[in-house]
Amino acid sequence: MPTTRTGELASIDMDMSIAFLAQNLGGYLSEGRVDKRSSAYAKALTAFELLCNLNFRDREIALELISGDVLTSLYDMFPNVVSALFSWASGDLIATRQYWVAHLKLVPSDIVVSFMLHMLDFLHGHSDCYEQYLLDDARCGSPRLGGFYQGVLAFSLCEQGRYIEALPIALEAHQKNANDVYSLHALVHAWHGVENHGAVVNHLQQVDAWRHNAGMNIHVSWHMAISLLQSGRLEPSVTAYRAFRALSAGHDAEQDLDAVNYCIRLYCSQLPGPDFSTEYALLARNWAPSIYNSLSYFNDLHAAIAFMLAGDRTLLRKLKKRPPIRVLDKDLQKVGSQLISAISSFADGDYMACARELHSSQSQWYRIGGSRAQREILEILLKFTLRFADVSPAKTSKSEATSS
Template sequence: MTGASAAAVRHYDRAIDELLHFRAEVDAEANAALAESPDFPMGHVLSAYLGLLTTEAEDARTARARFGAFLRRTDGAALLPRERAHVAAVRALLGGDFLTCGTLLARITAEHPRDALALAAGHQIDFFTGDARMLRDRVGGALTAWHDDDPHFGHVLGMYAFGLEEAGHYDRSEEVGLRAVELNPRDVWGIHAVVHTYEMQGRFGDGLRYLDARTPHWSSGTFFNVHTWWHYCLYALETGDVPRVLAIYDAVLAAGQGCMELLDAAALLWRLHLEGSEQHERWRALADAWPERVAEPFYAFNDMHAVMSYVGAGRIGEAEKLVAGREAYVAEPHPGVTNHDMTLRVGLPVCRAIVAFGRGDYESVVELLLPIRHRVNEFGGSHAQRDAVQRTLLEAALRVGRADVARMLISERIGVRPCSPYNWLKQAALADALGDGAAAALARARAGELARAATA
């Protein structure tokens, strides 16, 4: 690395360690590195990634200004090849081109598989773009360059485990994720990968026990603990323990400030909303937190959760205003801006569907979501997060009497996760709608058996 004193390099190394642990101290260490060496190229690269990957528009503006000032006083030709490659990746990200940034980072990883920053930043890009194959293969392609005695080998395994899970390799994901946490019990991303695996398999009892056994390691001290509590709540919802879910919401999720935390809160309340549990005061506080964060188009996945919050709070007009703003946004060309295509292809149909659900227009919800249900990954997030969209489609189909669609969706869900009480309760609702009381009773009994078995 060029342009760095020994002290700056020490701060940089500590920043990478904090980043892989998802600890807030990463910002202080990155700033300290630049304080020691104001023109340290990789220090500026790290700082830019930190600002651009929060999905916060204000953070992105600050990162653009800071990185732009660095570029204006820097001779790019004097940088080392890998430094130039990182600068090019940051430039793409500054321009809103997530896909090109991800491609450029993949080239760095191919040449330098032990570049932890390239791996971590690329992994987040793949998450934000919903690219399950790259979530798996970006890290998988670097794995043999790492060894058991590397201090961050466990963190690399944790990233790989999450990629395996998103790509559907659940047995392997569990194995790799458990190994990552064995190497580093405070690897919250590794814990998160195991939790996702249990969620996808419907093993919510295993998930509760796994998180309970490790609560001190994941529940505080990182900027990821709120999200892990959200996963805990998903498991508790499967057991039907709504009071426990709301207690956790009030203690942890309600205090969230950033987009990532706000969307977790919205996604949880929306699941309750779909089941008829209205949380007016909680929705009102959440809806108040969104306007400044979605004042401009930046990340369509955030837009969806803002619309959920407005609809949940009964503020349909605000939801429609946000949708209209995004319609104006996609009507203008934005070459190379990934969010433009995300909004056009997925974000707007989903937001319109949520507004329609809030208005009770369930037929429109089905018409909007059914054609895109197999490509909602295109606007980012995980399978678990995007399940809110799938549940909205299913609930709308049930409410509007589209038994054909509801039967198909429920059959798919039970086939993949036969141990999910939610899936069996929806089977019961469908049977009720069809007038088959006996089938409904059997499905409800099955849901109850599964819930009791998991918490026994």
């Protein structure tokens, strides 16, 4: 059960740690900071980063990192925060959320834990829960961290489809601290939501700080590339794609979400462009280990698309036949299975079956997590399949007969 004691907990000022979090998220592993910083907080934050990757491997590493007496001093101050990390690393998502909610009841001004809970809900498709703890304008007044919090707040509004409300908040947040990548990220999402792709491109070309943020530079570069693509500017879009692919550290699948997301958009656009077959093969190879390592159907969707683009039916079949992710609820397992099946049908050229699977699961797409902007690929695929459903009439007829 969540700990409910107060005392020194309520008097702790978390401002110093959120600045640490906001500017360095994603940087510890790539820059070797775990070895250099042995403090309990650094290890807890690294564990949080690893858990956000949503795979068995990194969950085990996170659990090992925070096990034993490593976090004793942090637990004494923030028992619910540490208990939440242990619960997440142990696969108990319900308890994770309960602990962080309990902490926020004691320390409602804690922007660090607001962000952590936000990420848990974001990754697991619970944008409907944001209003419980994020829509608190009082926290925006923090002289040092108000901009960061406003950025998270604006992003949460975007994920509820409230782009018009999000835009002025994101603009104000970005003006408070132009170097804060999260307020910039929220601003980009707000512009994306109102289809102002020109504003995205122009602003990202004018500001520079995001390019040096190890945790977000790849993703923000993806926004640049897809905004250029949406504007019909194919050549600079592909150039932007090549630029963020060059930032990828090694061949871990977690680095390739944005790459796959871009590639399926390019594929469905049918714009005459360069041959991407080698790129597709590399992405499929990178995603192969994720088949039995994944804790996310959002990740699985991108893995399936990578296999489909590469024409690797063997990997796609393995993913489709893999047991469901049992730590997730059965409704989510069903949605995830439907989406993988839809991509498999797409790979077979059975566009009608693909469209049927996508349409039947459409109201539940949000459950797989990720942002609305990232999940746009499902809308793009649905429109593509409906447009070309009559390309293979034999397979279409077969699908109709099978389903009747």
